[in-house]
Amino acid sequence: MSEQKKKKVFLEGAIPPAFIGDSIAKHSTKKNIGAHSIFLGQVRNDLKEGKTVKAIEYSGYIEMADEVFAQIREKAFLKFSLKCLHIYHSLGMVLAGEISLFVFTSSIHRKDAIEACHYIVERVKEEVPVWGKEIFENDTFIWKQNT
Amino acid sequence: MSEQKKKKVFLEGAIPPAFIGDSIAKHSTKKNIGAHSIFLGQVRNDLKEGKTVKAIEYSGYIEMADEVFAQIREKAFLKFSLKCLHIYHSLGMVLAGEISLFVFTSSIHRKDAIEACHYIVERVKEEVPVWGKEIFENDTFIWKQNT
Amino acid sequence: MEINLLSFGQIVDITGKPALKLSGIDNTDDLSKKLIELFPLLKSIKFSVAVNKQVIQKNTLLNQNDTVALLPPFSGG
Amino acid sequence: MEINLLSFGQIVDITGKPALKLSGIDNTDDLSKKLIELFPLLKSIKFSVAVNKQVIQKNTLLNQNDTVALLPPFSGG
Numbered sequence: 001m002s003e004q005k006k007k008k009v010f011l012e013g014a015i016p017p018a019f020i021g022d023s024i025a026k027h028s029t030k031k032n033i034g035a036h037s038i039f040l041g042q043v044r045n046d047l048k049e050g051k052t053v054k055a056i057e058y059s060g061y062i063e064m065a066d067e068v069f070a071q072i073r074e075k076a077f078l079k080f081s082l083k084c085l086h087i088y089h090s091l092g093m094v095l096a097g098e099i100s101l102f103v104f105t106s107s108i109h110r111k112d113a114i115e116a117c118h119y120i121v122e123r124v125k126e127e128v129p130v131w132g133k134e135i136f137e138n139d140t141f142i143w144k145q146n147t
Numbered sequence: 148m149s150e151q152k153k154k155k156v157f158l159e160g161a162i163p164p165a166f167i168g169d170s171i172a173k174h175s176t177k178k179n180i181g182a183h184s185i186f187l188g189q190v191r192n193d194l195k196e197g198k199t200v201k202a203i204e205y206s207g208y209i210e211m212a213d214e215v216f217a218q219i220r221e222k223a224f225l226k227f228s229l230k231c232l233h234i235y236h237s238l239g240m241v242l243a244g245e246i247s248l249f250v251f252t253s254s255i256h257r258k259d260a261i262e263a264c265h266y267i268v269e270r271v272k273e274e275v276p277v278w279g280k281e282i283f284e285n286d287t288f289i290w291k292q293n294t
Numbered sequence: 295m296e297i298n299l300l301s302f303g304q305i306v307d308i309t310g311k312p313a314l315k316l317s318g319i320d321n322t323d324d325l326s327k328k329l330i331e332l333f334p335l336l337k338s339i340k341f342s343v344a345v346n347k348q349v350i351q352k353n354t355l356l357n358q359n360d361t362v363a364l365l366p367p368f369s370g371g
Numbered sequence: 372m373e374i375n376l377l378s379f380g381q382i383v384d385i386t387g388k389p390a391l392k393l394s395g396i397d398n399t400d401d402l403s404k405k406l407i408e409l410f411p412l413l414k415s416i417k418f419s420v421a422v423n424k425q426v427i428q429k430n431t432l433l434n435q436n437d438t439v440a441l442l443p444p445f446s447g448g
Contacts, residue, residue: 017168017169017171017172017175018165018168018172020167020168020171021164021165021167021168021169021171022164022168024164024167024168024187024246025164025165027189027244028164028189028244028245029244030244031190031191031192031243031244032191032192033189033191034188034189034190034191035186035187035188035189036185036186036187036189036246037184037185037186037187037264038183038184038185038186038187039182039183039184039185039257039260039261040171040182040183040184040185041181041182041257041448042174042175042180042181042182042183042253043178043181044178044179044180044181044255045178045179058447059379059380060379060447061377061379061421061424061440061442063424064421064424064440067424089447089448096178097174097175097176097177097178098175099171099183100448101447101448106189108191109294110186110188110268113186114186114264114265114268117184117261118261121257121261121448124447124448125445125447125448126445127445128445128447129379129421129440129442129445129447130445130446130447130448131379131380131381131443131445131446131447132446132447133380143380143381143443143446144446145444145446146444146445146446146447146448147256188371205370206302206303207302207370208300208302208344208347208363208365210347211344211347211363214347236370236371247371248370248371268371271370271371272368272370272371273368274368275368275370276302276344276363276365276368276370277368277369277370277371278302278303278304278366278368278369278370279369279370280303290303290304290366290369291369292367292369293367293368293369293370293371
């Protein structure tokens with residue numbers, strides 16, 4: 001199955017847990033899959049300079065980000081033996097406790113799914129032009145720094 | 148939060164995708180979590196000696212397995228900085244395409260959740276007294292071998 | 295002296311019963327000999343032995359009512 | 372000759388606009404100088420430059436209608 005085509009990655013707002021459950025359910029027809037690996041990024045209520053983060057507002061250079069996501073997909077399929085690969089990232093406001101990144105890899109044997117998922121998460125954090133604005137409870141903000 | 152207590156791991160039959168979605172949803176109140184890592188084992192319709200696997204029937208030495216799962220939990224909490232850890236394993240019949248293992252780790256930063264999840268999956272495969280009988284479409288069977 | 299013997303996985307196919315009681319056996323080496331006598335097919339299978347839920351690596355004395363489990367290679371997950 | 376300049380993240384807070392047009396600039400080094408003139412606060416920020424969605428590492432010639440993006444450190448995920 002070719003999955004290298006450009007796919008819709010960005011979702012408006014948080015990624016609902018039921019969306020993740022539904023994505024998993026869709027793979028029950030792919031009976032040669034033996035292992036799924038999933039990474040979820042959740043917005044933390046970090047305390048910074050005495051203020052608590054209540055949400056992150058994500059923005060991106062969408063046209064470029066879509067290309068970078070497609071390149072990451074392509075590299076992952078070349079590097080690992082994958083049956084399926086899905087990446088979703090939020091745009092706009094995501095509250096603390098909600099999910100903003102969903103990476104989902106599937107393979108015959110577990111090694112490929114596990115390593116590919118980790119690889120993709122690192123690539124997304126490093127290479128995709130997306131920015132998070134951490135909004136505090138008093139509505140001031142700072143720009144998020146990835147570590 | 149102490150999660151080291153003995154927890155219910157075994158579920159009768161397949162692990163439903165909606166159960167996984169619900170488990171994820173429950174973590175939205177834990178707002179210091181920044182990363183979740185999930186591993187899912189799915190039953191494959193492998194072709195062996197010309198016959199197709201239609202299901203795996205799992206059995207276990209439950210009293211011992213419960214102790215081993217508790218030890219794996221304890222080691223994982225010592226080795227990694229985790230906020231949450233859940234492990235579920237099926238007993239009984241799980242059809243090809245259905246899920247039989249669900250490992251779910253959560254941490255502040257992604258490294259801990261990702262490494263702990265991988266660590267736990269390997270420990271479960273190696274140390275937990277559970278056996279899978281691969282049932283073919285003609286109802287003959289062979290005992291599964293882990294790789 | 296009586297011990298409880300548990301069989302799992304493919305070993306149940308050989309012993310015929312998931313649980314049985316054996317008497318007159320003092321240690322796990324003697325138990326292994328006795329089992330091979332009773333169930334010669336066990337020779338063809340790799341398995342480990344747990345005494346009271348602990349996998350043992352060497353000969354172990356058995357006490358009244360100990361539970362000994364025959365564990366073929368695990369295949370969970 | 373006119374180019375399209377896109378700003379993202381905290382750089383929008385400095386340039387004041389996500390998109391603007393600039394003319395009379397031939398290459399990215401000249402663009403950087405011009406931007407520092409127009410927006411001195413840019414000096415305080417680390418950012419990379421993409422020309423037509425490709426991040427550049429060295430001075431790059433600009434053509435009519437090229438899109439140049441100012442990208443502060445990414446913080447997705």
